[in-house]
Amino acid sequence: MAHGSKLITDMKRSDCIKALYPELADRLVVTIMGACAQELYDLGDRDNFFYLQHAMGLASSIGLGLASSLPNQKVVVLDGDGSVLMNLGTLATLARYRPPNLTHIIFDNGSLLSTGGFASHTTSGITDLAAIARGAGCPKVFAADNNYQFLEACAEAFDSNEMCTIVAKVEAVGPDHFGMDIALPENAFRLKRYIKSITNYELRITN
Numbered sequence: 001m002a003h004g005s006k007l008i009t010d011m012k013r014s015d016c017i018k019a020l021y022p023e024l025a026d027r028l029v030v031t032i033m034g035a036c037a038q039e040l041y042d043l044g045d046r047d048n049f050f051y052l053q054h055a056m057g058l059a060s061s062i063g064l065g066l067a068s069s070l071p072n073q074k075v076v077v078l079d080g081d082g083s084v085l086m087n088l089g090t091l092a093t094l095a096r097y098r099p100p101n102l103t104h105i106i107f108d109n110g111s112l113l114s115t116g117g118f119a120s121h122t123t124s125g126i127t128d129l130a131a132i133a134r135g136a137g138c139p140k141v142f143a144a145d146n147n148y149q150f151l152e153a154c155a156e157a158f159d160s161n162e163m164c165t166i167v168a169k170v171e172a173v174g175p176d177h178f179g180m181d182i183a184l185p186e187n188a189f190r191l192k193r194y195i196k197s198i199t200n201y202e203l204r205i206t207n
Contacts, residue, residue, distance in 0.1 A: 009145055013107045013170040014039045016150055017078065023158060024048075027074040028066050028195070032059045032083045036107060038175045040078065045182065047194040053184045057087035060094060060104055067099035067163075070201060074101050074158070081108040084129060091165075095137030098163040104138075105154070106165065109172040130167040144168040 013036065021043045029049045031037040037051035052059045063077035084090065084106055094104065110123035130143040140162045142153035150168050157164035182190075192203040 009169045009171060011145070011147055011150065011168065011170045012173060013109065013168075014173075014175070015147065016107065016168060016170065018043060019147070019151060020076075020154060023154070024076060027076050028070070028191075029076045029078065030059050030063045030066065031078040032056065032080050034080075034178075035175055036078050036080060038178055038180065041180050041182075042175065045180075047190055050187055050191045051180065051182070051184075053180075053187075057083050057090075059083060060087065060090040063102055063104065064090075064094055064097060064099065067102035068097060069203070070195065070199060071099065071101060073195075073199065075099075075103070077102070077104045079104060079106045081106060081110065081129060085127075088132070091133050091136040091138060094163065094165075095133075095139070098137075098139055100161050100163055102163045103154075103157045104163070104165045106167045107170050108167055109170045130165070133165045133167065138163065138165045140164045142166045 017036070017039050025046070027048065029040070031040055031049070031051050033051070033053050033056055037053065040049060041051065050062070052062060059077050059079050063075050066073070067075040094102070106129055108129055130141050133141045140157070140160060142157070142164065144150035144153050144166060150166070153166045157166060188205050192205055195201055195203050
């Protein structure tokens with residue numbers, strides 16, 4: 001991709017999440033707010049899903065905490081370019097601790113789709129999140145521009161014993177509706193109960 005050029009893709013985040021959905025049944029899943037959370041929720045809500053509403057930028061931090069506290073549990077973070085750009089230091093922190101049970105998937109649509117649709121810094125192709133993740137020291141980074149590359153990267157990541165980062169270029173499109181029948185506090189305590197039921201680990205939740 002030439003510097004400053006816009007990458008054209010026909011990959012949709014909703015299709016990626018739909019393809020992943022069967023593999024998420026036995027993993028702790030943290031999503032960013034907005035469209036990504038809604039698209040996962042619409043496929044079928046599960047007790048092991050945590051939709052991080054009203055906290056843009058922090059899904060990767062929550063995922064890191066879960067993966068570090070629960071080393072025997074696989075953790076998947078479904079993130080976005082706007083969220084990562086808001087908390088860019090998270091890539092260096094993830095690289096520092098690199099929990100081997102964490103897969104960090106960044107859907108890069110070049111847009112702050114859930115907060116007005118403004119262009120993000122990745123829109124023109126100047127800011128390369130995969131390159132930043134590598135430069136930060138993330139041990140295994142994949143870049144996917146089509147469905148085949150994405151599924152191949154996910155398969156390798158899910159079978160890996162290393163922390164993996166996947167940056168997937170997707171279209172700037174989202175769901176045609178928003179509405180989830182679960183509030184953030186309820187979701188948090190449900191996840192706490194789920195984790196205790198499978199690990200006997202008492203997850204601490206503070207206001």
